[in-house]
Amino acid sequence: MRRLLSTLAVTSCLLTGFPVISWAQSLPGFTLFSGIKSENQLPFRLDFGGQTNSTDRYILRIPEQKMKLAVAQFAITYPDYYKGNFDPKKIEVRVKGKKVPLSEVKWDKEGKLINIYPQEPVPAGNKVELVLSNVRNPAFGGVYYFNCQILSPGDVPLLRYLGTWILSIS
Structure with a gap:
């Protein structure tokens, strides 16, 4: 009977730990300072937990x-102390869960900038996800x-700020 109770206790602890692990890197929680x-x-999700020096997928959401x-170009800038790597061939834009054809994706490593150009402008009023797959997280953690x-489209060629994703790599 003791073995059964011990096994049940350990199993229940393991099972209750899984949701905590899977929620660890989804959406920005309460952020102080x-x-x-x-x-x-802006909300986001790191599919593989945001572990240092590992491959990950960033799903950067725009509500x-x-x-x-409407959007003819997305520009993602990141800090110079972020030492991860991106795969421009594995970047996509999703509108309402459907992949949008892209004309080009440019990663300016020195300028710390990723430019994403859809073939057709993304219509206004839609939930958008910028999916960066095959990302190599930095070797050192941080925020x-x-x-x-x-x-x-047709706008003065000046980029407009939309928001910030606060990613935590640990």
């Missing part, structure tokens, strides 16, 4: 209420601010 207003913080304009800027 980030310097970014809460209305400018529909932030998408007030990294990824900023999202957009360019609307």
Whole structure:
């Protein structure tokens, strides 16, 4: 009877630990002293936990209420102390869960900038996900601010700030 109770206790502890692990890197939780207003913080998910020096997939979300304009270009900037690597061939844009054809993705390693150009402008008022697959996380953990800027079709060629994803790599 003791063995059964011990086994049940260990099993229940393991099973209750799994949801905590899977929630660890999804959406920004309560952030203290980030310097970014809460209305400018964008949701995200790190599919493989955001572990240092490992491969990951970043799903950077833009809520529909932030998408007030059509978008001809997405620009993601990140800090110079972020030492990860991106695979431009494995970057995609999803609107309502469907993949959008891209004309080009440019990663400017020195400028710390990823430019994503859809073939057709992404319509306003849609939930958008920028999916960065095959990302190599930095060797050292930290908190990294990824900023999202957009360019609307026919607009003056100046990028507009949309929000910031606050990623934590540990």
